[in-house]
């Protein structure tokens with residue numbers, strides 16, 4: 001499979017390139033910008049850089065591709081990480097941060113609530129290919145090839161109607177998850193995978209060879225770029 005790939009020297013270079021990509025994607029839309037963040041250590045470097053940026057934060061709305069079913073203040077929370085390193089440091093109105101709710105009775109209830117929130121923001125119950133849900137989606141790839149909390153072998157990979165579902169933990173940390181589905185993640189103008197480190201090399205080679213891994217399945221309506229560091233590219 002031919003991927004649109006940019007190889008960067010190391011995780012810091014990758015974060016800097018992702019910063020440039022993020023800024024130009026924001027520039028593309030002079031109105032309300034919908035950004036979907038992800039968890040993981042690779043995007044965390046980017047978030048630290050963005051915390052110093054003078055962006056039009058008041059018109060940027062932040063969503064999340066997935067969440068661990070833990071309280072918002074838990075150190076495992078993806079939204080918690082984004083708040084600690086980025087969102088608490090920029091003048092973004094509180095109502096622009098759309099975290100996946102986790103103080104609910106179950107991951108299924110969280111998924112239902114978040115899907116309703118996404119639909120209210122989008123202004124429709126059905127996704128229209130000509131009007132993407134997100135301007136910009138950041139994706140990570142786990143060592144096993146998962147993306148968001150979409151894990152190999154799980155039925156969530158084939159979800160075609162729901163925008164958000166509950167998921168079993170496919171790998172560490174072993175807590176239940178709530179995740180956007182492919183139809184929601186793919187409804188986007190600009191998408192990027194951020195992939196760093198030698199532990200990703202073997203899986204990345206499998207993606208490039210066309211294996212049916214969750215990360216390889218993501219087919220956004222708009223542009224997709226893979227920003228990869230040298231260690232992930234060569235092992």
Ligand SMILES: O=C(O)[C@H](O)[C@@H](O)[C@H](O)[C@H](O)COP(=O)(O)O
Pocket residue numbers: 038039040041042043066067068078139140141142143146147148149
């Ligand atoms: O909640 C999660 O676990 C993440 O959303 C997950 O999908 C992550 O993006 C990848 O596992 C890559 O993470 P790293 O960048 O830390 O390798």
